[in-house]
Amino acid sequence: MSEIYLTLADGFEKLAAGYRTLAACSAEGQAIEQPPVAEQKQEIKISIEDVRAVLAEKSKVGKTREVKALLMKYDAGKLSGVKPEDYESLLKEAEVL
Structure with missing residues (x-):
């Protein structure tokens, strides 16, 4: 916290x-x-805490299996195994669940 x-x-x-x-x-x-706007967007960094919050919320609503499958898609059994450069795409996919 x-x-x-x-x-x-x-x-x-x-x-x-x-x-x-x-x-x-x-x-x-x-x-x-x-x-330029493109440079402003690149400055926004997604942290592991941001991703963790979304994945935890999805698990709470009963989508634990989908969350695990999504993590496996990024070659990780746990969030800590996901590469930081993949956080943005993982977050986008998690929000769609």
Whole structure:
């Protein structure tokens, strides 16, 4: 649970840094450049906790067999065996269950 709080704190720090940059640029009268949308999407990282929460919810509603099959599809008997680069696709498939 403490990892979730650390993740939230990191997010708030990034948000605060962004607001500080906006304030500094506004005070100097500079135009603010935003990264392209494609770059913004790549910055979003899915953590193992995000995937675990969705898989746990699916198991609670009786889809344990489907969750296990999905993990086996990613060559893992457990979530800890899934490669971090596969988290995004695993999460998308889990949400569809």
